[in-house]
Amino acid sequence: MPTEQGNAQDSSRPAATRFGRRRALLAGGAVLAAGMGAAADELVRDDRTVGRAATGAPSAETATPFHGARQAGVTAPQQPATHLLSFDLPKVSAATDRKTLRGVLGALTRTLAAAASAAPPDPRLQSGGVSRLASLVGIGPALAARLGLNVPASFGELPSFPGDRLDPQRSNGDLFVQLCAADRWTLTIVAELVGAAAHAAGAVPRWTQSGFLPHTPPGTTPRNLFGSKDGIANPDRAAAERWVWGPTGAHRNGTVLVYRRIRMDVAAFAALPEGEHDRVIGRRARDGVPLSGTAEHDEPDIYAKNPDGSYVIPATAHVRLASPRFDAGARMLRRSYSYDDGPTDRGLLFCAFMRDPGQFTRVQNRLAARDALNPFLQHRASAVVYVLPGAAPAGTLGEQLWT
Numbered sequence: 001m002p003t004e005q006g007n008a009q010d011s012s013r014p015a016a017t018r019f020g021r022r023r024a025l026l027a028g029g030a031v032l033a034a035g036m037g038a039a040a041d042e043l044v045r046d047d048r049t050v051g052r053a054a055t056g057a058p059s060a061e062t063a064t065p066f067h068g069a070r071q072a073g074v075t076a077p078q079q080p081a082t083h084l085l086s087f088d089l090p091k092v093s094a095a096t097d098r099k100t101l102r103g104v105l106g107a108l109t110r111t112l113a114a115a116a117s118a119a120p121p122d123p124r125l126q127s128g129g130v131s132r133l134a135s136l137v138g139i140g141p142a143l144a145a146r147l148g149l150n151v152p153a154s155f156g157e158l159p160s161f162p163g164d165r166l167d168p169q170r171s172n173g174d175l176f177v178q179l180c181a182a183d184r185w186t187l188t189i190v191a192e193l194v195g196a197a198a199h200a201a202g203a204v205p206r207w208t209q210s211g212f213l214p215h216t217p218p219g220t221t222p223r224n225l226f227g228s229k230d231g232i233a234n235p236d237r238a239a240a241e242r243w244v245w246g247p248t249g250a251h252r253n254g255t256v257l258v259y260r261r262i263r264m265d266v267a268a269f270a271a272l273p274e275g276e277h278d279r280v281i282g283r284r285a286r287d288g289v290p291l292s293g294t295a296e297h298d299e300p301d302i303y304a305k306n307p308d309g310s311y312v313i314p315a316t317a318h319v320r321l322a323s324p325r326f327d328a329g330a331r332m333l334r335r336s337y338s339y340d341d342g343p344t345d346r347g348l349l350f351c352a353f354m355r356d357p358g359q360f361t362r363v364q365n366r367l368a369a370r371d372a373l374n375p376f377l378q379h380r381a382s383a384v385v386y387v388l389p390g391a392a393p394a395g396t397l398g399e400q401l402w403t
């Protein structure tokens with residue numbers, strides 16, 4: 001199966017054209033007035049950045065539209081900085097809690113739409129530059145079950161995995177917001193506004209987490225703290241429609257985010273002998289090329305063998321065990337970030353979008369059993385989130401939850 005150009009920016013069309021076309025469609029009003037209909041779907045398909053985790057600044061200095069059939073935090077080019085916020089909803093009664101949830105989703109919609117607009121009301125966001133704020137809002141499985149919300153049938157808690165050392169204080173939650181932007185300043189201000197709005201509407205903060213990417217020239221893949229290019233093998237547009245976005249119906253424009261906070265032992269990995277880094281991942285560390293191929297975006301061939309009969313991509317290599325070939329071709333869209341919470345707590349904020357969280361479970365079970373990366377990793381926090389479809393200009397996030 002052909003893979004998409006990972007984190008590379010789409011070079012087939014200038015960013016200005018992409019964004020200009022999208023804005024023109026948005027301005028058409030009728031498009032989004034049609035809710036999640038065919039026209040809105042066309043808008044999403046027209047955005048060539050869907051399914052891409054492109055980094056680097058688009059050349060056109062335009063704000064990323066908040067409104068759309070799908071939330072910009074999944075579809076917009078991946079930005080260099082992220083901030084995650086998780087909230088709980090106090091338990092009163094089902095009727096009261098449903099009302100509170102409506103209030104919180106309304107407050108988040110208004111706050112995020114205003115913050116992402118070309119003229120944000122908070123003067124601290126009016127620096128003259130464009131923040132490229134892109135956000136997503138979702139809900140957790142416990143809240144969905146408790147309030148009988150309309151979420152995809154496959155959406156539910158993740159099982160625990162061998163080796164998990166999860167901190168409940170940094171895991172899960174009823175409501176989840178991911179902010180992505182060009183700079184840390186924007187994230188700090190918007191996180192403050194989001195926190196205040198959610199709190200005023202009745203939500204209680206649970207945890208927050210910030211993350212970052214290295215500066216990455218357009219067209220290249222960012223590296224993680226082990227130095228590996230990360231996010232190469234991501235779905236192309238057609239594969240994303242099949243494996244990332246929801247099934248036909250109310251959840252078509254929703255998706256599921258699996259978040260794992262994975263501590264990495266950077267020093268121990270760096271101390272591996274020459275060549276071992278490549279064998280642990282199954283790709284060359286210096287340029288990301290699979291051991292079975294010649295170019296970064298070659299599909300790793302997990303069946304290729306050496307003359308002595310051994311696999312070219314070793315049996316315990318990360319990309320072999322994570323290969324979609326073991327899952328009938330199913331692909332997840334990985335848009336991970338690094339984090340640094342002190343010298344002994346650095347690692348990866350694994351963020352992957354998929355239609356069915358069972359896909360994560362299958363891959364993680366294979367990785368937990370024998371991934372050569374395991375000695376260098378500790379899974380310290382986890383969350384699974386139903387990422388809501390986007391909101392039309394006159395609408396509110398989460399309207400599909402009540403149908």
Ligand code: HEM
Binds near residue numbers: 224231324347364377
């Ligand atoms: C800190 C932990 C992790 C590190 C450092 C890491 C690193 C990498 C690297 C370097 C690649 C190859 C380049 C690429 O295609 O992006 C890769 C691929 C991949 N990883 Fe991870 N990864 C981690 C955790 C996970 C987890 C928890 C999962 C899912 C359970 C996962 C799923 C995948 C998948 C699906 C691929 C693409 C395989 C393919 O299609 O070739 N990774 N990872």
